[in-house]
Amino acid sequence: MAEHTIKAFDEEIDKLRGLIAEMGGRAEAAIENAMLALQRQDKTLAAQVVADDKRIDAIEAEVEKLVVQVIALRAPMANDLRDVIAALKIVGVVERIGDYAKNIAKRVPLIAANQRTLEPVSLLPSMGQVAAEMVHDALNAFAARDADLATAVIERDTVVDDFYNSVFRSLVTYMVENPKTISECAHLLFIAKNIERIGDHATNVAEMVYYAATGQMAPERERGGTQPLED
Amino acid sequence: MMHEPQTLVPATQTKMTARDVKVFYGEKQAIKGVSIDVDMDNVTAFIGPSGCGKSTFLRTLNRMNDTVASARTEGTITLDGEDIYAPSMDVVQLRARVGMVFQKPNPFPKSIYENIAYGPRIHGLAHGKADLDVIVEKSLRRAGLWEEVKDRLHDSGTALSGGQQQRLCIGRAIAVEPEVILMDEPCSALDPIATAKIEELIHELRGRYAIVIVTHNMQQAARVSQRTAFFHLGELVEYGVTSDIFTNPRQERTKDYITGRYG
Numbered sequence: 001m002a003e004h005t006i007k008a009f010d011e012e013i014d015k016l017r018g019l020i021a022e023m024g025g026r027a028e029a030a031i032e033n034a035m036l037a038l039q040r041q042d043k044t045l046a047a048q049v050v051a052d053d054k055r056i057d058a059i060e061a062e063v064e065k066l067v068v069q070v071i072a073l074r075a076p077m078a079n080d081l082r083d084v085i086a087a088l089k090i091v092g093v094v095e096r097i098g099d100y101a102k103n104i105a106k107r108v109p110l111i112a113a114n115q116r117t118l119e120p121v122s123l124l125p126s127m128g129q130v131a132a133e134m135v136h137d138a139l140n141a142f143a144a145r146d147a148d149l150a151t152a153v154i155e156r157d158t159v160v161d162d163f164y165n166s167v168f169r170s171l172v173t174y175m176v177e178n179p180k181t182i183s184e185c186a187h188l189l190f191i192a193k194n195i196e197r198i199g200d201h202a203t204n205v206a207e208m209v210y211y212a213a214t215g216q217m218a219p220e221r222e223r224g225g226t227q228p229l230e231d
Numbered sequence: 232m233m234h235e236p237q238t239l240v241p242a243t244q245t246k247m248t249a250r251d252v253k254v255f256y257g258e259k260q261a262i263k264g265v266s267i268d269v270d271m272d273n274v275t276a277f278i279g280p281s282g283c284g285k286s287t288f289l290r291t292l293n294r295m296n297d298t299v300a301s302a303r304t305e306g307t308i309t310l311d312g313e314d315i316y317a318p319s320m321d322v323v324q325l326r327a328r329v330g331m332v333f334q335k336p337n338p339f340p341k342s343i344y345e346n347i348a349y350g351p352r353i354h355g356l357a358h359g360k361a362d363l364d365v366i367v368e369k370s371l372r373r374a375g376l377w378e379e380v381k382d383r384l385h386d387s388g389t390a391l392s393g394g395q396q397q398r399l400c401i402g403r404a405i406a407v408e409p410e411v412i413l414m415d416e417p418c419s420a421l422d423p424i425a426t427a428k429i430e431e432l433i434h435e436l437r438g439r440y441a442i443v444i445v446t447h448n449m450q451q452a453a454r455v456s457q458r459t460a461f462f463h464l465g466e467l468v469e470y471g472v473t474s475d476i477f478t479n480p481r482q483e484r485t486k487d488y489i490t491g492r493y494g
Contacts, residue, residue, distance in 0.1 A: 002492040009491065075450055077477050077489040215479030 009074050016066055016087050017143060020094075023059040024139030026052065027094050028132050030101035031198060035128035037108045038121075038191065049105035056098035063091040079212070083145075086212035090142060093201045093208075097135060100194040100201075107187045118184060120170040124191060127163035130156065131195045134202035141206060147213040153206035154218060160199030167192040244271040246411060246441035247292060247329075252306035254287050254296060261287045263465040264306070269411070274437050276456035276473065277445045280493060283462040285445050289413050292443065293329035294322055310411070327354055330404030334416040336396030338388035338403070343380050346388040346399055347371060350407040366406055373439075374402030375432045394425020401432060405440075412436065414444040418451065430455050449489055453477050461485045 004010050030049050037046035067088045070076060076084050134153050141149035168189065175185045210218040247269040254262035262284045269275050269292075277285040287296065294315060296302040308315050315325055327350070338346050347367045348357075357363040367384070371377040376398045380391070388399055397417055404412055414433075418426040433442060433455045446452050452459055453473060460470040461484070469476065469485045480486045487493050 002487055004491045005493070006491060077449065077453075077491075078480050078486050080490045081478060 006074075009070075009076075012066065012070050012074070013080070013083070016063060016070070016084070019059050019063050019066070020087055020090060021139065021143055023056055023063070023091060023094050024135060024142075026056050026059070027097045027101065028136045028139075030056070030098055030105075031128055031132040031135065031195075034101045034104040034108070035125050035132075037105055038111070039125055041108065041111075043109050046105040046108035050102050053098050053102040056095060060091045060095040063087060079215070082212040082215060086142065086208045089208050090139075090205050093205050094135075094139075097198050097201050100198050104191050104194050107191055111184045111187050118174070118181060118188065120167055120174050120185070120188060123163060123167050123170070124188070124195070127160060127167065127192065127195050130159050130163065131198040131202065134160070134199055135205075138202045138205040138209060141209045142212070145209075145213040147210050150206040150209040150213065150218070154203050154210070157199050157203040160196055164192055164196040245269070246271045246311065248307075248309050249288075249291070250307045252288065252291055252304065252308060254284070254291060254305075255303045256299070257301045261465055262291070265462075265465075265467045267460060267467060267470055269441055269443055270458070271441045272438055273457035274433060274442045274444060274455055275458040275460065276452035277443065277460050277462060278447075278449055278452050278488075279462035279468075280488065281447075284465040285460075285462040286415055288462065288467075289415055289443060289445050292411070292413055293326050293331055295326075295331065297322065327407040328409055329411040329413060330407065330409035332397070332400050332404055332412065332414045332417045335420050336393055336400050338391070338396050338399050340387065340389055342385045343371075343388050343391070343399060344384040346403050347406045350403060354407050356407065370402040370406040371399075373405050373436065374398045375428060375435070376402055392425070394421050394428055397421060397425070397429060398432065401429070401436075405436075409440060411441040411443065414442065416445055416447060419447060426451070449477075461488060463488070 030052060033045055033049045033052075036042065037049060067084055070084055074080075134156055137149055137156075138153045140146070141153065171185050171189050171192070175182050178185075207218040210216070245268045248267075249269075250266045252262055252265045253260060265284075265288055277289060279285045290296045291304050291308060292315075294304075296304055304316065310325070310328065314320070315329075339349065341349070344367055347370050348363045351357045351363065351366050357366055368377060368381075371380060376395060379395060380386075380399075388396065391399060397420075401412070401417075418429050421429065430451065433444065436442060444452075444455060456473045458470065459473045459476040461468045461476065461480075461482070463484050469480060469482045471481075476485065477489060480489060
């Protein structure tokens, strides 16, 4: 895209995009590390995820400040305006994604050390992987103003929803058969729900990216029988 | 040959239409086939970089270009369906129906009262002093100037501030009961407060007159207009609903211009 006549405007937009890229990278890492901590029962790594969330929150505040400044001083128009508004909305959502990852990490120490023998846990890493990739791709789509990539993210949400329904069923079955594990399984249910919400939020980011890139609302999603049970 | 407007915007009541309008200054073509509808109920803004032809095109709408010896206009422009370039058209009458306000306030070097009264008097719109008094007050009220000048109507118009002078010029245009008011960068010589007053005035006049404004200030176009036309190199590139033009322009050239990437 051609440069603005006023170079400082380009610098501010670049800074904004840089901050969002960093925030997205950190949110993605938080999800992956939280899942790794869960798999390995690594309380140190879990604590690290919780601590690192502060930086995500700080970036949100920094972006909000910068967006207000750009709107006040540059009066952005057209695609610039859509980009800046999308940036403001995206950081709010990515901050929530970070909170979900943090919440997963906080549950790691609460799950007994023997949780690796809990059969339904086996699905969670793959589910977390899909959600982390959605976050990654949604933020990449923003960086590249790529509406097709955003659409692909939106479509992938059903994968996470399917995972969630599957985990939900197997956990309920497992709890019925092994009532002593109900406490751990309840935590795992929340973890699965957190990942499912991360998928939804990544989808929201992708919808904002689609709007910013095209000026059109993202097409309505197909909502077949794959939506999560509780919604 | 009739051309459809480049982008059709649903108009409630079309006041003026231009079809395939071309303007030449000697050999040089300044306007390259512009078709547009101006409607009664919306303020239409013309934007574009210097030399894009927006002012030249504006001046075709009341035949101001006739006063430029080298200028030649082709195409069809109608006011209420009537061809304004037809030989039978009385140009003086046309310019009373399609008034104009210029970049620099240009009151006559006469009293405030006379500035307003001059037009109605020569156009025979008033019969006697009482009639004129009514027209002067009504015009100054509509121009948002009455309260500021009612006690000094016989002071010179040129003694007013720049913003007041511009509102006086708008009042002068209004006094002859025009149907269309053309404004050629009416605020470019004014400070922000005087500019805001003119913009507020444009809002109040909207609907009573068809208003077309040429402006270099895109924020102003966004603030005062409901329809925006973007001109570039003598062409009408895009014409649409103002909020669409400024959030989601369809043409790359429009986008580059309004986002500050032009040139």
